[in-house]
Amino acid sequence: MRTTETSVTFRHPFLLSPFDGSQPAGRYRLVVDEEEILGLSFIAYRRLTTIIQLPALTEPSGTTQVFEISPSELAEALAADEALASAAT
Numbered sequence: 260m261r262t263t264e265t266s267v268t269f270r271h272p273f274l275l276s277p278f279d280g281s282q283p284a285g286r287y288r289l290v291v292d293e294e295e296i297l298g299l300s301f302i303a304y305r306r307l308t309t310i311i312q313l314p315a316l317t318e319p320s321g322t323t324q325v326f327e328i329s330p331s332e333l334a335e336a337l338a339a340d341e342a343l344a345s346a347a348t
Contacts, residue, residue, distance in 0.1 A: 261304065263291045266316060270344045273336050275311070277326040285315025289333075290325075306330065 267289050272281045289311055293304035311333070313324045
């Protein structure tokens with residue numbers, strides 16, 4: 260098992276299905292848990308969970324929430340955010 264922590268940045272408000280409402284633009288902590296796939300001649304991992312932490316890292320708050328999200332839904336939201344940023348320039 261391995262856990263990877265990264266962050267994702269949204270330049271515009273965004274919505275993912277686990278959320279009750281839109282989230283503000285900002286940088287969000289992302290945690291991915293994976294397990295090694297045994298029996299292969301090379302090292303490979305299978306993603307088990309992808310978790311996003313709210314609020315944004317840039318928001319001063321004493322409380323945080325975590326939500327399991329779909330990697331494909333996250334990718335779509337990031338692509339839509341990038342498209343909005345590109346259209347604005």
